[in-house]
Amino acid sequence: MTSPVRALWRSPAPTPPPPRRVWRDWVLVGVLPPLVLLEATLRPEVPWRWGWAIVLVALVPTLLWRRTRPFTMLAVAFGVGTLVSVVVGGDPQLVTTAYFLVLVYSVLRWGNGRAMLGGAALVLAGTLAPLLLESPSPVDLVGGLAVVVTTGSLxxxxxxxxxxxxxxxxxxxxxEREELARELHDTVAHHVSAIAIQAQAGAAVAAQHPDAATEALRVIEGEASRTLDEMRAMVRVLRRSDAPELAPVPGLDDLGRLTSSPAGGPAVTVELDGDTASVPPAIGAAVFRIAQEAVTNSRRHAHGATRVEVRVRVDGDGVRLDVRDDGEAVVSARPGFGLTGMAERAALLGGRCEAGPCDGGWTVTAELPRAGWPR
Incomplete structure (x- = not known):
């Protein structure tokens, strides 16, 4: 078999799986037998009309399994129909035989690759079988093939x-999962990192400076409360469609919140330059999250850092964010979820975000051009 045919042969059934039966199936099974008998009564000129009527009525239940056993039902219907055609020496001329097309449709709609190829071969053989018994006109042959091909195409x-x-x-x-992962990392992980830093500082000074340890516990309590608040806000967003309107989105004006450094941590300064009011909320939120993650990374990983500088410049080209610390420069760093999340946020808005060592520390640079801003 050629590659396309082999791929089709191995293709699975479509997902999600079809319903076993619906109300339309019972309507068809209930309506078709009376229609078959009515047509046989009204068309006395049709050869073997009552024999064909009995066969068609007997095959109507195949419609009930056309989704779960599409090829089997098609094989039963076409096999019996072809066998009767050979015995009586002609095709059924009852219009109600057209319900066989529902079985053709079902094979190509619900069957796997083997069922589709086998069904196509079976239908083709059943369509061309009359050539062995009689010589149909080209119009009838082409018309029959066109109907079958159209049904299969549907x-x-x-x-x-x-x-x-x-x-x-x-x-x-x-x-949505990626967005939720970014939000969890940028919000909850930020506060958890602050809690870990305070806990380490409190443990280090507890013996000599009990007051400093008590202050560290107060900061831990505050960070834990903020963590719970943000977790509850996320749960509201997931449970209610109107929650985003109730929860404020952080922006450039909220960057000042990053200056509250834990005891013993590096001092954080924020500098804004340009028309920050012209920045859309989505851009401001992205800049805040990137800056928040960069500051958190500096507090956790920048050994010996005494300050972290956050600079945001807004101009005609867009927004540029620079976060730099004066800790020990790292030759290389393995990209983690934080760096990946920052890069993804910038890329979604048509920008870029890069992080790496610089002279005397570590720097994170993000550029969000106006061309990528939502309108």
Whole structure:
């Protein structure tokens, strides 16, 4: 088998799996037998009309399993129909035989690769079988093939559309998970890091300076309370569609919150330059989260750092953020979730974010051009 045929042969059934039965199935099973008998009564000129009517009525229940056993039901219907055609020496001329097309549709819509290829071969053989018994006109032959091909094309089209929709839903779920992971890392991890730093500082000075240890405990209590508040805010966002309107989004004006350094930690200064009021909320929130993560990394990993400088400049090109500390320069650093999250935030807005050692410390630079700003 060639590669495309082999790939189709091994392709699985579509996901999500189809429903076993719905109300439409019972409507079809209930309506078709009376229609078959009515047509057989009204068309006395059809050869073997009552024999065909009995066969068609007997095959109607195959519609109930057309989703779960599409190829089997198609094989039963076409096999019995072809066998009866050979015995009576002609095709069924009842219009109600058209319900076989529902089985053709089901094979291409719900079957796996083997079912689709086998069903196509079976339908083709059943369509061309009359050539062995009689010589149909080219118009009838082409018309029959066109109807079958159109029905199969509809099955493939709906199959492709359902698959595309499922892939889009999965993509949206992944994006939501990534966004939630970034928010957890940028908010909760920030406060947890501050708690860890305070706990280490309190343990170091507890013996000689009990008052300093008590102050560290107060800071830990405050950071823990803020962590719980932000966790509750995230839960509200996940549970209620109107929660984003109730929860304020941090922006450039909130960068001053980063200057509250833990005892013994590096001092943080924030400098804003330019028309910060013109920055959209989404851009301001991204800049705040990137700066927050950069400051947290400096507090945790910059050995010997005494200060962290945060500079934001807004001009005609966009926003530029620079976060620099004076700790020991690191030759290399393995990208973690924080660095990855900062880069992703900048990339989503058409910008870039880079981090690395500099002269006398570590620097994080983010640029968000106006071309990537939401309008």
């Amino acid at each position: 099955g493939l089209a709906f199959r492709w559309r359902a698959g595309a929709r499922a892939r889009e839903l999965e993509r949206m779920r992944l994006l």
